[in-house]
Amino acid sequence: METLALWQLAALAAASALVGFSKSAVSGANTISLAVFAAVLPARESTGVLLPILIAGDVLAVLIYRRHAHWPTLLRLFPAVAVGVVAGTAFMTWADDAAVRTSIGAILLFMAGVTIWRRRPAATGGEKHEESGEPSVSGRIKARSYGVLGGFTTMVANAGGPVMSLYLLSAGFRKLGFLGTSAWFFLIVNTSKVPFSVGLGLIDAQSLLLDACMLLFVLPGAYIGRRCVDRINQKLFERLVIGATVLGGLQLLLG
Numbered sequence: 001m002e003t004l005a006l007w008q009l010a011a012l013a014a015a016s017a018l019v020g021f022s023k024s025a026v027s028g029a030n031t032i033s034l035a036v037f038a039a040v041l042p043a044r045e046s047t048g049v050l051l052p053i054l055i056a057g058d059v060l061a062v063l064i065y066r067r068h069a070h071w072p073t074l075l076r077l078f079p080a081v082a083v084g085v086v087a088g089t090a091f092m093t094w095a096d097d098a099a100v101r102t103s104i105g106a107i108l109l110f111m112a113g114v115t116i117w118r119r120r121p122a123a124t125g126g127e128k129h130e131e132s133g134e135p136s137v138s139g140r141i142k143a144r145s146y147g148v149l150g151g152f153t154t155m156v157a158n159a160g161g162p163v164m165s166l167y168l169l170s171a172g173f174r175k176l177g178f179l180g181t182s183a184w185f186f187l188i189v190n191t192s193k194v195p196f197s198v199g200l201g202l203i204d205a206q207s208l209l210l211d212a213c214m215l216l217f218v219l220p221g222a223y224i225g226r227r228c229v230d231r232i233n234q235k236l237f238e239r240l241v242i243g244a245t246v247l248g249g250l251q252l253l254l255g
Contacts, residue, residue: 008040009213016053016214020221022161023057023183024064025229026240030054031162031248038157038252043097048202050158052211053218055190060222061183068180073143073171074188077164080144081189084151089196091156104157105253107149112166112245142170154189155196157252161186162245175229175237 004012015036022029037046095103146167154160164185168178197203232240 004040011036011040012210012214013217016217017221017224019050019053019057020060020218020223021225021228022221022244023054023061023186023225024179024222025225025232026237026244029240029244030057031159031244032251034157034159035248035251038097038101043100043157044092044095045202045207047100047156047158048197048200048204049207049210049214051190051193051197051203052208053214054158054186055194056215056218057222058183058187058190060219061179062187064222064226065176065180065183068176069184070173070177070181071184073168073181074185076140076143077147077150077167077185078188080147081151081154081160084148084153085155085189085193085196086151087148088152088155089200091152092200092202095156100157101252104153104159105249105251107153107159107163107249109246109249109253112162112242112249116242139171143167151189154186155193158190159248159252160189162248166242166245169242175232178237179229 015033018033018036019030022033034046034050037050040046041049091103092100146163150160150163150167153163161182164182165178168181173181194203
């Protein structure tokens, strides 16, 4: 931490506040935080620094939105996510910074494009609202596909947020159900990633020292997000989520 310039510490503090905001208001916006951390720190090591900050944001989000989670969706996703986490751990044993950036950026842009395409029939009533009942066969396949990609991206670069955000949007979740389900999902998944990250050497005493400083900025970010979320209508909310995903993907791919 002593090697970081003041402007770099300020950038990390702003990115940490954005984590809190994204967890309580616009999930997927923390891809910008991911890009900032990866720009200031080595991309691979930045994932270990960011993980405890994300978990702090997850705890705050669960405290705020815990009653709105849709547990059938969560239980449907977790087995596929576990497969993705294991694959991501294997990938991280040999991947360098360039491979991490390129892989995650490409996946995010691809998933954003798929979600925008899929939302066209949903707008005309052609797609079943999965939050309200048992999913179709295509819905189960979609859950498994997004689950594996979500697990992989969250392990490799803490970038599972946009993937799962796109899945929840495509499944027809409204704002509070989206935030509650996302909050529980990432609290469980991110906590389960800690042993893997420690084993890969991504979390150590030095990274935790930096985390201790950055955690101070997560709480005000979450507070601002909670104050703003009721003022954001559903259509704007969805556009912000997709826009944040595209922006984060482009920054990773081109950075």
